[in-house]
Amino acid sequence: MILVVGANGMLGQDLIALIGDRGHGVDIADIDIASLESVMKVIGGLKPEVVVNCAAYTDVDGCESNPETAMAVNGEGVAYLAMACRETGALLVQVSTDYIFDGGKGTPYVEDDAPSPLSVYGESKLAGEMNAAICPEHVIVRTQWLYGLHGNNFVETMLRLGAEKDQLNVVDDQIGSPTWTMDLARAIIALIDGGCRGTYHAANSGYCSWNGFAKAIFEETGLNVDVRPMTTTELNRPAKRPLYSTLECSKLTVDAGFHPQTWRDALRQYLKLRTSSHS
Numbered sequence: 001m002i003l004v005v006g007a008n009g010m011l012g013q014d015l016i017a018l019i020g021d022r023g024h025g026v027d028i029a030d031i032d033i034a035s036l037e038s039v040m041k042v043i044g045g046l047k048p049e050v051v052v053n054c055a056a057y058t059d060v061d062g063c064e065s066n067p068e069t070a071m072a073v074n075g076e077g078v079a080y081l082a083m084a085c086r087e088t089g090a091l092l093v094q095v096s097t098d099y100i101f102d103g104g105k106g107t108p109y110v111e112d113d114a115p116s117p118l119s120v121y122g123e124s125k126l127a128g129e130m131n132a133a134i135c136p137e138h139v140i141v142r143t144q145w146l147y148g149l150h151g152n153n154f155v156e157t158m159l160r161l162g163a164e165k166d167q168l169n170v171v172d173d174q175i176g177s178p179t180w181t182m183d184l185a186r187a188i189i190a191l192i193d194g195g196c197r198g199t200y201h202a203a204n205s206g207y208c209s210w211n212g213f214a215k216a217i218f219e220e221t222g223l224n225v226d227v228r229p230m231t232t233t234e235l236n237r238p239a240k241r242p243l244y245s246t247l248e249c250s251k252l253t254v255d256a257g258f259h260p261q262t263w264r265d266a267l268r269q270y271l272k273l274r275t276s277s278h279s
């Protein structure tokens, strides 16, 4: 059995839908990953073969004002899951982020590049990566710029704002790869089924700025919105973000045989699915 922790989240719900009968989901009502006792009780009771941890404190700006919670959930929580998996012999799959990098490299990041987080969220997720290694059988999957049917995300925000306004300012100096959670879920299953271990990058292929992503969303949906450029400095968010954090994913292709589709194709598929699920 594959246990999805954080099963009510955006990625967790797509994973559960993809896995079907092989899966079982738990979330905060069933397990608090920041509590060793809670983790031992649930993992010890269910004895899954694989634990995929999608649970996290994901409010990047909120982490800046709540560093203890960020570290307790994103850092120590992973240590508890790793201890429980080591004890029961399970494989731990830990989902991590491009925000462990500082964005200064200028070319796509490979798995071995040195981490250098700019934010509390990034620091706490890096601690989670290191703690995942407590379990000898582990996979770390770094991803970025997620959107999906089951959560607040950039696509939904743009569609809401685009219905209200005919002009928007969107940052054009952060570059990354928008990634559909269903494609990430498929990549995670390919890593599990392929017997992979260690660290992997998984994102849709190609890259753009948030501004370019917004323009694509409006082009695909036929909304007539004038998307103007603005800088990260002008947006002035509490947490610092990497400016260039594209992830090189060829290791995922070589080891797990998984070929991520382009971010634009994924967006098109997502919008089609979104329309049919809303009608």
Ligand SMILES: NC(=O)c1ccc[n+]([C@@H]2O[C@H](COP(=O)([O-])OP(=O)(O)OC[C@H]3O[C@@H](n4cnc5c(N)ncnc54)[C@H](OP(=O)(O)O)[C@@H]3O)[C@@H](O)[C@H]2O)c1
Pocket (backbone or CB within 6 Å): 005, 006, 007, 008, 009, 010, 011, 012, 027, 028, 031, 032, 033, 034, 053, 054, 055, 056, 057, 058, 073, 077, 095, 096, 097, 098, 125, 143, 144, 145, 146, 147, 151
């Ligand atoms: N979203 C992105 O753009 C992005 C980018 C890169 C990496 N990631 C990583 O991808 C993973 C999935 O992200 P997501 O966007 O799907 O997250 P999400 O929608 O915020 O889901 C996280 C889930 O974890 C639950 N949770 C929070 N604290 C918990 C705890 N102490 N014990 C158990 N469950 C807890 C949350 O419950 P509540 O909602 O009740 O708090 C929520 O259901 C995370 O590891 C995240 O760091 C995300």
